[in-house]
Amino acid sequence: MAERKGLDAFEGCALPAALETMGERWSFMILRACFSGIVYFEDFQCALGIARNILSNRLGKLVTRGILTREPVANDKRRVAYGLTEKGKALMPVMIALRQWGERWEPVQPARRILADSRDRQPVREVRLQAADGRLLDYQDLCWIEAPAAADDEPDCTAAPLRAMGAAR
Secondary structure, X not given: OHHXXXXXXXXXXXXXXXXXXXXXXXXXXXXXXXXXXXXXXXXXXXXXXXXXXXXXXXXXXXXXXXXXXXXXXXXXXEXXXXXXXXXXXXXHHHHHHHHHHHHHHOOOOOOOOOXXXXXXXXXXXXXXXXXXXXXXXXXXXXXXXXXXXXXXXOOOOOOOEHHHHOOOO
16 A cells, blocks of 8 residues: 555656657757747758758647747748747746756856846846745755645645655755
8 A cells, every 4th residue: 555655646747748749959949049039930940950851740749738829920921930828838947957957967168148138137036946935945844735626634744854755855
């Protein structure tokens, strides 16, 4: 029974669904290009060096999943423009966090372009977890708790710190 209890802890987790939608390199590269202002198929292909069939497939999936829109260009009905939906724009912090993680932990050349605040042109801060009161949180500050709708009468250890649940630090 304890084994099943452990599996139940992951029920309702949105991570698998998010990875199904975005968990592929080209999808992230297309999204990065969108955040940089690219909207046309040919421009994606040129900027990314991606094969036409793969680009077409990934753009189609991103449109189907509601991350991008696909609209005909008013003055040229043969062309379409892709744009970010609100759902797509909401991926910006994820993209920034992944880039910052890569800059810290992967052996890459320093970026030629960095993301900055358009008002003061200062680089954005590192994406960090914050408590409800605004305090910055580290790994050791985190724990899992039951969501209010998921609470039951059975006592468990879900409020234990992450490290106590077998997660490596």
